[in-house]
Amino acid sequence: EGERKISNNTLLRFGITEAREWMPQFEKETGVICFNYQRDGILTNIKFRGPQKSFNMAKDAELIFYNLDAIKGEKEVVIVEGEIDCLTCHECGVFNSISVPNGAGTGNQRLEYLDNCWAAFGDKEKIILATDADAPGQRLREELCRRLGVERCYQVVYPDGCKDLNDVLRKHGPEAIRQVVEAATLWP
Numbered sequence: 497e498g499e500r501k502i503s504n505n506t507l508l509r510f511g512i513t514e515a516r517e518w519m520p521q522f523e524k525e526t527g528v529i530c531f532n533y534q535r536d537g538i539l540t541n542i543k544f545r546g547p548q549k550s551f552n553m554a555k556d557a558e559l560i561f562y563n564l565d566a567i568k569g570e571k572e573v574v575i576v577e578g579e580i581d582c583l584t585c586h587e588c589g590v591f592n593s594i595s596v597p598n599g600a601g602t603g604n605q606r607l608e609y610l611d612n613c614w615a616a617f618g619d620k621e622k623i624i625l626a627t628d629a630d631a632p633g634q635r636l637r638e639e640l641c642r643r644l645g646v647e648r649c650y651q652v653v654y655p656d657g658c659k660d661l662n663d664v665l666r667k668h669g670p671e672a673i674r675q676v677v678e679a680a681t682l683w684p
Contacts, residue, residue, distance in 0.1 A: 531562060654676060
């Protein structure tokens with residue numbers, strides 16, 4: 497479980513593994529956590545997370561949302577900013593969450609992954625945007641809202657001192673996650 501409060505069951509359910517991978521940031525092989533990106537049960541991409549928040553993805557693989565298959569047939573979806581927040585949702589009984597593949601970034605808001613997954617949002621009636629409570633997270637939230645349609649987008653409010661859903665879990669517990677998601681309000 498460790499500091500993130502994610503159980504072994506959730507890690508197994510998502511097929512989280514460890515490996516050694518060449519990380520350009522360090523110019524050497526290092527221990528990484530592997531997040532598998534799947535569409536229709538088929539492995540599409542892998543994100544490798546190494547020390548000091550270093551990340552690497554397969555260069556030529558298609559960029560898609562993490563946990564995309566979980567929102568098939570769902571009328572509501574929760575969009576978060578990282579795989580850990582997606583695991584956090586699952587851990588707390590919110591099973592219809594997906595994560596953007598590359599964080600909020602800065603500048604470029606091309607959101608190639610949204611274009612690649614556009615069809616998955618056709619039947620969605622309520623889209624809860626739970627990106628990080630910092631400037632890049634807010635810009636990402638606004639761009640997702642603009643593209644997905646303001647009339648079906650909702651925003652969350654985090655408790656004081658929390659910047660994302662994993663913070664909420666660690667400081668306030670699983671019930672607080674469900675409360676934050678349920679209390680999401682329609683875009684103003």
